[in-house]
Amino acid sequence: MKIIIVGAGIGGLAAAVSLHEAGLRDVVVYERSTAIRGLGVGINLLPHALRELTELGVAETIAALGVAPTSLSYFNRHGQRIWSEPRGIAAGYRWPQLSVHRGRLQLALRDLAEARLAEPIRLGHRLVGVAANPDGTETARFATEDGEVEATGDVIVGADGIHSALRALRHPAEGAPPWSGLTLWRGVSRIPAFLDGRTMIMAGDGEQKFVAYPLSEPDQDGRMLVNFIAERRAGGTGDADWNRSVDPGPIAELFRDWRFDWLDVPAAIAAADEILEYPMVDRDALAQWTFGRTTLLGDAAHAMYPNGSNGGSQAILDARTLAFHLASAGTVEEGLAGYEQARRPAMTALLAGTRATGPERVMQLAAERAPQGFTDIDEVIPLAEREKIAADYKATAGFLPSVLNERASLTPQAEASR
Ligand SMILES: Cc1cc2nc3c(=O)[nH]c(=O)nc-3n(C[C@H](O)[C@H](O)[C@H](O)COP(=O)(O)OP(=O)(O)OC[C@H]3O[C@@H](n4cnc5c(N)ncnc54)[C@H](O)[C@@H]3O)c2cc1C
Structure with a gap:
């Protein structure tokens, strides 16, 4: 099965490594930029992403790039603490949370992908079109310095970010991100x-x-x-x-x-x-990611506000889920359907939760109920209400400790031997 990945960001590179580890070795990544320069500032990877990186065997490499916060605290604009919770291992997860420079993470994933993939990453290739062929394959067209080139694969994955060209081709009326x-x-x-x-x-x-x-x-x-x-x-x-x-x-x-x-x-x-x-x-939730044998992944599928620190983590989860389903299903179509079924409804719910300010709702409530500050936060937002806001977001984003620690692996071999 030949798989074309469009975009060498966090999601596209994680997908390349995940597909390779799942036994799908014919993978080529195409990237618009002429060099992967590792841009950006900080990004948080939550325990659900660290679990996937651990099961991919790359967690040590990535962990060496950042630090693991042990708690998260919310304050009002006067510097008074509203809510505090342990994070990562301290919160009972089997995997840590990791704060890392986005650029260093991207470069590390690039190195991991290049060490594994048979084909080098094709830089300077900007996706401009896709077309389905009679035999079921798909052909992508890329603009390059030397004119247009084509590549044909059994699957095309649009991991080309919030301004995704593949998404625009499939949903031409959508326009700019709101x-x-x-x-x-x-x-x-x-x-x-x-x-x-x-x-x-x-x-x-x-x-x-x-x-x-x-x-x-x-x-x-x-x-x-x-x-x-x-x-x-x-x-x-x-x-x-x-x-x-x-x-x-x-x-x-x-x-x-x-x-x-x-x-x-x-x-x-x-x-x-x-x-x-x-x-x-961000982006509105979509009713469909997969058209023929093309699908979307990461920000291309579900760009979200950063208030839950979840964009990069969810891209990694997409990558692992796609690899799991393509490697486990009987046909390409079943694999893509399994991926979309596993991810799209969950991301629709998460987009809605994130727009409703996600876990930061405690800050909004404190500002509304006590704009000048407080002497006792329990009188402003009772503990049970603060606890519920934190737990509801984790449930929606798929990282309640009890659920994440126990759920089945997305490594195909591990699943087969269960
Ligand atoms: C330059 C940059 C800086 C960022 N900085 C931060 C940050 O500081 N903090 C943070 O939390 N998040 C940052 N992000 C976003 C964060 O990386 C993503 O939200 C998240 O990791 C999801 O990753 P993704 O792979 O889906 O998208 P992205 O990481 O955005 O990657 C998309 C990739 O696709 C490529 N691409 C786009 N269009 C095409 C095309 N037509 N053809 C081929 N390739 C294409 C892009 O060049 C990019 O490499 C940044 C993204 C970028 C691109």
């Missing part, structure tokens, strides 16, 4: 370690927010590399480009009053070498 009206500014700073040096924090509410998590251990001076996302409702176009660089100064000024006794937010923003501006956009 914008929430919020703008995100992402950066990395070296700042004094905060809290226990292993906590991911979110502070603020639906209008303005600051998220930060360590990307390194504290050094001898007690400073650590921290990824942050500053977010605010602001003017702009909603035109999503991951590489738009802006000056940190004016962004730090927007947060000038956010000096908590445990974190100086404007100083953290001002310390960034570079800040990347990105509108908070």
